Structure formats: C-alpha cells, structure tokens
Amino acid sequence: MKLEPQWITGFVDGEGCFHVGISRHEEMSLGYQVLPEFVVVQHERDVQVLHALKDYFGCGVVRVNHGDRMSFRVRALDHLQNVIIPFFHKHTLKTKKSIDFKKFATVCLMMERGEHLAQEGLDQIRHIADQMNNKTSEEL
Numbered sequence: 001m002k003l004e005p006q007w008i009t010g011f012v013d014g015e016g017c018f019h020v021g022i023s024r025h026e027e028m029s030l031g032y033q034v035l036p037e038f039v040v041v042q043h044e045r046d047v048q049v050l051h052a053l054k055d056y057f058g059c060g061v062v063r064v065n066h067g068d069r070m071s072f073r074v075r076a077l078d079h080l081q082n083v084i085i086p087f088f089h090k091h092t093l094k095t096k097k098s099i100d101f102k103k104f105a106t107v108c109l110m111m112e113r114g115e116h117l118a119q120e121g122l123d124q125i126r127h128i129a130d131q132m133n134n135k136t137s138e139e140l
Contacts, residue, residue, distance in 0.1 A: 001052040008056065009091045011049075016040045016097065018104035020129040022122075034116045034125055036108050038074045038084050041065050057083050080108050100132045 017039045025033035038060075042050055050062045050072040059079035065071035074084055085105050093101055107125050115121030 001048055003052050003056050005087070005091045008053065009088070009093060012040060012088075013093050013095045013097050015042065017133065018097070018100045020104060020107050020125065020132060022126055022129060029117060030119060030122055032122060034107070034111060034122070035075065036077065036080055036104060036111065038080060038104075040072045041069050042071075044068045044070050046070075057087070059083050077108060077111055081112055103128050103132050 019037050019039060021035040021037070023033055023035060024031060040050060040053060047062065047070045050070055053072045054060050054062055057074070057079075059076065060072055060074035062070060062072050074080055085108060088101050089105070092098060107128055110116060110121055110125060116125055
C-alpha cells in the first residue's frame with residue numbers, strides 16, 4: 001500500500017491522536033514521567049493501513065490496542081522530533097486537531113531542551129496537556 005502525504009494528513013485528521021501523558025514514576029527526579037505519543041487506532045480488519053503508516057514514517061510500532069482494535073504508535077522523542085513533527089509541519093492538519101498538534105510539538109520541543117526535568121517546565125507541560133484532546137472541565 002503506497003500512501004500519499006495528503007491522504008495521511010486527512011486520515012490522521014480523522015483517526016489520529018497527539019497525546020501527552022504524565023504519569024507517576026518514583027525513579028524520576030520530580031517523581032513524574034512525561035510520555036508524548038502519536039497514535040492512530042483502527043479495527044483489526046484495517047491493520048494494513050497502520051503497517052503502511054509505519055512503513056511510510058520508518059518508525060513506531062503496530063500493536064493490539066484493545067480487543068479488536070490495533071494501533072500505530074510513535075513514542076520515541078527522536079522519532080517524534082525528527083519524523084512525525086516535521087511531516088505535520090509540512091503537511092498541515094485541517095481540523096481542530098491542528099491545535100493539539102501545535103501543543104504536542106511545543107511539549108516535545110520543551111522535552112528536547114530538558115525543560116520537563118525542572119518543576120516549572122513540568123508544570124507548564126501539565127498545563128498544556130490538560131488543554132489537549134477536548135478535555136472537559138470535569139476531567140481537569
């Protein structure tokens with residue numbers, strides 16, 4: 001399956017997610033770990049699309065997500081910074097997902113600079129993450 005950049009952009013606009021997780025991790029200096037990830041989930045019958053995305057980008061993994069759902073995930077900061085983010089800077093998302101992407105790219109840049117290792121940076125990242133992916137005030 002050969003994918004075109006415009007098709008990928010449209011597909012990710014509908015099916016993709018830019019997510020920043022922050023989880024407790026006692027071994028980290030501040031007790032928390034920042035986990036950015038780019039994810040696309042599909043029913044297992046369409047797993048070939050996820051493998052095509054993996055082949056196109058040359059990074060990430062395809063795994064079972066939950067039940068009959070499969071996911072293509074990119075979590076490595078260097079792959080996010082050098083492959084995924086430049087792709088979506090060049091091939092702009094058209095929906096509100098573009099706002100989440102910009103926030104995601106900001107967090108990854110902060111991490112690349114090591115800002116997540118200081119309390120102020122971690123607090124800024126938490127604030128940005130709290131504004132992503134249509135979170136409601138109840139979830140915050």
